Amino acid sequence: MAAHFNNLVTIAFAAVVVWVLQLELGEAFGTFGFDIHHRYSDPVKGILDLQGLPEKGSVDYYSAWVARDQHRLSKGRRLAESGDSDMLTFEAGNETVQISALGFLHYAKVSVGMPPLSFLVALDTGSNLFWLPCDCSNCVRSLILGRGAIIDFNMYSPNASSTSEIVPCNDLCEQRRQCLAESNACPYRVAYLSQNTSSQGILVEDVLHLVTEGSQQKSIDAPITFGCGIQQTGAFLDGGAPNGLFGLGMSDVSVPSVLASKGIAAKSFSMCFGLHGLGRIVFGDKGNSNQGETPLNIEQSHATYNISLTQIAVEKNVTDVDFTVVFDSGTSLTYLNDPAYTIITQNFNSFAKDPRSQILSNSSIPFEYCYDMSPNQTVIEFPDLNLTMKGGDQFHVFDPLIVLHLENDSLSYCLAVVKSGDINIIGQNFMTGYRVVFDSEKQVLGWEQSDCYNDTESKTSTLPINK
Structure with a gap:
């Protein structure tokens, strides 16, 4: 059964996405999780000595929060119980980082492709599209940290991954009129409503590497479809999500929906927000009978x-x-x-x-x-x-x-x-x-x-x- 996604969807950073994706529906099973930190949490500041971080608790610190939020909101921003077994985490590790130049989102490392490459992606429940910088003509390749240290970002390339397949330009491709004839690739475009911010490229299929958290670890390679972001502009060059965006929204094209359609996890997940900026995210988590619900x-x-x-x-x-x-x-x-x-x-x-x-x-x-x-x-x-x-x-x-x-x-x-x-x-x-x-x-x-x-x-x- 094919699921067609061909309407406009407003996503995080006040973006609009137009694209189509074919999904195979199946029974969901299992859960997987990884740690998340707010980018200004003390544990993250201990991992990286970051340049340009406002002093925690200062007026500038919280004014920056609101400036970042209002930048995203001002243009009309979009807005069976799981057990302890079979918990999964990203194979790249459950450490997450907060970087002062990357907005106020939660970040985690994900591993994609073969051989696996790690990416530091932003996590957002209001976003649907998962995209990574890919064969970039315009994107962020590194960040300068405190004391001049540099962190280099990986760039995805379909040609470098043996498990990568380009989504073809067929009747299911909404923007097939803009298809690249030489590659027969289905394009996507993310157009932001403020400050000329955008991401565009082609749709690809590859594997997202997961692993169970228990003592008997088991690797799971989840087939997913995501955006190969060839060109980024605006906020993606100046701050938010320079190394990719991990969509957690409700659309059929979001990561939780794709995992559910492949029978990997229920179409449900949890995010935990600790008092000190440490957190966790678990896919397939449907909560329990003691939780509040609406x-x-x-x-x-x-x-x-x-x-x-x-x-x-x-x-x-x-x-x-x-x-x-x-x-x-x-x-x-x-x-x-x-x-x-x-x-x-x-x-x-x-x-x-x-x-x-x-x-x-x-x-x-x-x-x-x-x-x-x-x-x-x-x-x-x-x-x-x-x-x-x-x-x-x-x-x-x-x-x-x-x-x-x-x-x-x-x-x-x-x-x-x-x-x-x-x-x-x-x-x-x-x-x-x-x-x-x-x-x-x-x-x-x-x-x-x-x-x-x-x-x-x-x-x-x-x-x-x-x-």
């Missing part, structure tokens, strides 16, 4: 992980609401329209125990509600924030704050919610402390409290301060 809103022109909220509770103040929001791992902060923005921020302010900051109210900081801390303060007490999803399950926000280190060595903190002019987005900061399950097969979003590596943590409304 249905996905699938009646959209562009399918996203979109759900409905019915209630907002800040401490004892409970407000009924009715609006939709997108869960997006590719957005660092949380963006809300009114009335949700005002409900959360004003109720939070009414319960705040520390004085409202006058210094930050006149600064370029993107947060409206910030508070000053006393010199000897070691703990922040803040009100409980709970979101009730359609169906009645609650989503407790563990870490809605951002702590700022000011120039005079004083500390302040802000409620890390930005007022949005259009779409509502739950970003990485609100997902902290959860394993979030993106289940396209069951058409639900699930969540369970987790620190990603050890036991689950207790609910708390205090934060220790690291000075």
